[in-house]
Amino acid sequence: MAAEDDQAVKVLGNKLSLYSFRVEWSLKLKGVDYEFIKEDLLNKSERLLHHNPVYKKIPVLIHNGKSIPESMIIVEYIDETWRHQPSLLPQDPYERAMARFWAKFVDEKCVPSIISVFCSVGEDQEKALKDAEETLKTLEKALKGKFFGGETMGFVDIAAAWLPYWIGVTDEILNLKLVDQESLPLLSVWFEEVVDVEIVKGCLPSRDELMAHLKSFRERSVAAKD
Amino acid sequence: MAAEDDQAVKVLGNKLSLYSFRVEWSLKLKGVDYEFIKEDLLNKSERLLHHNPVYKKIPVLIHNGKSIPESMIIVEYIDETWRHQPSLLPQDPYERAMARFWAKFVDEKCVPSIISVFCSVGEDQEKALKDAEETLKTLEKALKGKFFGGETMGFVDIAAAWLPYWIGVTDEILNLKLVDQESLPLLSVWFEEVVDVEIVKGCLPSRDELMAHLKSFRERSVAAKD
Numbered sequence: 149m150a151a152e153d154d155q156a157v158k159v160l161g162n163k164l165s166l167y168s169f170r171v172e173w174s175l176k177l178k179g180v181d182y183e184f185i186k187e188d189l190l191n192k193s194e195r196l197l198h199h200n201p202v203y204k205k206i207p208v209l210i211h212n213g214k215s216i217p218e219s220m221i222i223v224e225y226i227d228e229t230w231r232h233q234p235s236l237l238p239q240d241p242y243e244r245a246m247a248r249f250w251a252k253f254v255d256e257k258c259v260p261s262i263i264s265v266f267c268s269v270g271e272d273q274e275k276a277l278k279d280a281e282e283t284l285k286t287l288e289k290a291l292k293g294k295f296f297g298g299e300t301m302g303f304v305d306i307a308a309a310w311l312p313y314w315i316g317v318t319d320e321i322l323n324l325k326l327v328d329q330e331s332l333p334l335l336s337v338w339f340e341e342v343v344d345v346e347i348v349k350g351c352l353p354s355r356d357e358l359m360a361h362l363k364s365f366r367e368r369s370v371a372a373k374d
Numbered sequence: 375m376a377a378e379d380d381q382a383v384k385v386l387g388n389k390l391s392l393y394s395f396r397v398e399w400s401l402k403l404k405g406v407d408y409e410f411i412k413e414d415l416l417n418k419s420e421r422l423l424h425h426n427p428v429y430k431k432i433p434v435l436i437h438n439g440k441s442i443p444e445s446m447i448i449v450e451y452i453d454e455t456w457r458h459q460p461s462l463l464p465q466d467p468y469e470r471a472m473a474r475f476w477a478k479f480v481d482e483k484c485v486p487s488i489i490s491v492f493c494s495v496g497e498d499q500e501k502a503l504k505d506a507e508e509t510l511k512t513l514e515k516a517l518k519g520k521f522f523g524g525e526t527m528g529f530v531d532i533a534a535a536w537l538p539y540w541i542g543v544t545d546e547i548l549n550l551k552l553v554d555q556e557s558l559p560l561l562s563v564w565f566e567e568v569v570d571v572e573i574v575k576g577c578l579p580s581r582d583e584l585m586a587h588l589k590s591f592r593e594r595s596v597a598a599k600d
Contacts, residue, residue: 216475218478224470224471224474241455242437245442248444248450249428249442252444286428
């Protein structure tokens with residue numbers, strides 16, 4: 149019984165975290181069943197501290213009694229553990245390197261630039277908006293087909309597929325249009341394609357729930373700067 | 375002739391960059407010949423801008439006419455392109471995930487915490503020092519044998535092997551002893567082992583050169599805060 153439990157796949161996550169989805173999308177793409185354990189973002193559980201003692205953050209994948217933290221590291225683990233198709237990373241070493249490069253770009257450039265737009269006001273926000281547009285234009289260059297992964301979702305799509313839904317909600321809160329067809333023609337199309345993928349849609353939180361979460365996040369962040 | 379040139383392995387780097395070594399160490403571990411092209415850290419060449427237009431940073435690996443930026447992405451590319459022994463990453467998916475986790479920890483936690491000690495003064499430095507000690511204690515937990523990779527140098531050793539040499543020089547400049555045998559017994563031993571590896575020693579800059587570079591870096595950083 150204990151051995152059987154050990155082999156179960158569990159995800160410690162939260163539907164309001166952009167990092168948490170990546171694990172769910174990867175498992176769904178591979179057809180791996182898992183148990184989703186919701187973690188409270190503001191009140192960390194003993195279980196989370198036990199499974200990710202270094203960063204104390206979601207997501208964590210638990211498999212074979214071992215814990216793996218950090219979303220994109222988990223995605224690679226899933227690809228290397230369940231080796232059947234679809235491959236999340238391409239086979240060619242150069243293409244693999246480029247997929248890792250753009251996934252890292254999403255985390256190091258896109259995430260902070262969008263947070264910066266969302267958590268600023270006035271002139272600061274105008275500057276942040278220009279930076280974010282440049283960042284998204286750079287990301288767009290990595291789009292070579294319908295998806296970053298070509299004809300199907302791959303590693304970079306998994307890293308970035310939170311963008312359309314998040315930006316849709318932040319646009320509404322800020323009364324903006326960060327990604328339009330004129331300035332980002334390819335990315336605009338990808339925005340529509342990727343949120344229409346069944347497994348992507350199936351994991352997202354409700355628009356109202358995300359709206360309430362992001363409004364509260366913005367209020368706290370703007371207040372902290374005053 | 376052009377095709378022959380294309381297959382040549384070239385590294386755009388600088389011996390004073392802690393990221394640049396990682397590429398050289400990996401190629402040397404694999405026994406791959408390469409041409410090292412020195413880039414000026416303060417005056418970026420057209421060549422660098424061409425090969426790494428997104429970040430405009432060293433190191434860049436050029437192979438088969440293609441450019442790969444970002445040091446640890448290059449290390450994975452090297453491991454996947456020249457598949458003979460020694461493997462830089464372990465074979466087991468969980469062990470591979472952990473190696474990636476600790477290499478990321480070096481970049482996201484160790485690098486900024488050591489820069490923070492080095493570029494601060496007074497109370498700020500005392501606080502930074504405590505943080506850096508905690509960070510290094512956490513890193514020490516990943517040491518399972520002689521090296522992070524076990525009995526031989528692996529992925530995490532490649533990510534971290536600049537630490538002993540850098541900390542040795544910064545200790546001298548600041549009159550400190552950041553890593554001592556009492557508080558970090560395993561890491562102290564690794565510090566001695568890893569800089570004694572022939573290929574590690576062979577790539578390092580002279581102590582005088584690194585000393586001059588780091589002194590100037592500290593002066594500029596401290597002045598910028600005033």
